[in-house]
């Protein structure tokens with residue numbers, strides 16, 4: 043089938059929660075890559091009788107296009123051998139297909155193909171060091187199909203810390219705006235605020251919101267407030283995206299709640315919450331604190347989260363949070379990469395596997411599910427595995443089955459190590475089963491809304507014609523892993539379950555205005571400390587045009 047500019051999709055059950063459509067059989071009309079209200083009779087049709095029609099998936103938080111991903115690929119030659127990815131057979135006239143490798147950190151082209159094959163049409167790389175942004179854009183150029191963007195790491199940025207220390211909060215905001223434009227990023231990311239810089243410079247990791255970097259007034263709290271306010275004042279479509287201090291530590295739920303309390307009343311997104319919901323105490327055992335944390339989230343409409351579910355199986359942990367990876371390396375004995383990105387951030391990588399017979403892995407798995415199942419508002423608690431940290435994005439369908447089918451959860455629990463699950467809400471029995479509409483919310487409509495993507499995650503008039511169409515299957519994991527059709531900007535990219543086209547996606551980024559006089563001072567900082575000259579720093583030629591700021 044050729045892809046016409048007009049297409050009427052006929053006979054599907056539409057799940058479009060943003061427009062209050064819950065499984066109604068209705069036509070969806072597409073013209074020039076957008077959803078339209080109607081088409082003249084005689085327009086080409088795609089008949090999908092009884093199938094499930096949803097907007098394309100939107101991945102709010104994954105790692106797939108960055109210099110750190112590339113380090114991970116180099117670290118994992120065994121995965122290349124085990125998961126060879128031949129070039130797909132695309133239709134004549136399609137962009138040349140490329141082979142690659144898969145595993146937990148697939149190569150660029152394979153990433154695009156696999157996202158498309160899963161019905162995901164938008165994705166964000168959640169952690170890009172400013173200095174490495176050019177590399178990310180080059181990888182995104184080679185990641186077909188998905189509309190994509192990145193979040194830029196600013197929570198351990200030395201220039202930003204200097205401004206906070208000097209009380210120059212406005213200058214900090216202008217710097218943030220410049221940095222977003224200079225790196226072609228979509229949002230501001232904070233990872234372990236202040237802690238990476240402390241660890242890099244020989245101080246120990248920061249564990250308390252009010253602990254200062256040596257000799258300064260710079261605390262995690264000050265960094266969080268400065269960047270949250272900056273993102274909100276700049277009217278970024280997505281608020282600040284926060285990976286809290288103390289990731290992975292027993293008892294870290296106290297830090298997580300303190301961080302949320304510090305930002306009460308301010309729009310903020312807390313990422314991979316599962317990794318921040320542990321009870322117990324360091325050295326004295328672990329437990330689930332999911333209930334306490336999600337109750338706090340439930341009560342604060344200004345805050346949104348993604349879960350960061352752990353799935354049993356192989357993973358690659360990969361984060362700017364260098365000290366966490368050092369700990370994981372020390373306890374796992376696995377190979378390890380540790381990188382300093384001058385003046386800006388760190389990076390650590392350790393391959394990992396979550397085993398169902400391991401007590402901590404089971405606890406992590408259970409906590410993620412507790413967050414999902416105790417969340418009152420699915421629009422604010424959305425799906426992620428922090429790919430590839432908690433598991434590959436290819437495990438989303440298995441996660442969807444766990445959410446939709448209590449017996450699947452119970453079966454898994456029977457095989458798992460329950461040692462740390464006393465007091466866990468999941469082990470005590472959670473009956474909730476997600477509906478298809480709730481799945482559409484946590485995988486598409488919710489992430490799109492949190493990201494401020496007005497044309498994504500829904501099928502109303504004017505929306506981008508990104509759609510995923512599933513043939514019903516009693517096995518929902520099977521159904522969600524192999525959509526029958528996927529459309530990207532109105533083009534049929536997956537046809538009868540086969541990837542047939544792989545067009546270039548659009549780049550998603552912002553370029554907020556700022557006071558250019560601050561650049562004199564930024565330039566002085568580069569001249570004094572940077573190895574890259576200020577004039578060579580900004581990424582040029584980011585394709586397309588910047589996204590609109592919030593009105």
Ligand SMILES: [Zn+2]
Nearest residue numbers: 103105168428
């Ligand atoms: Zn992440």
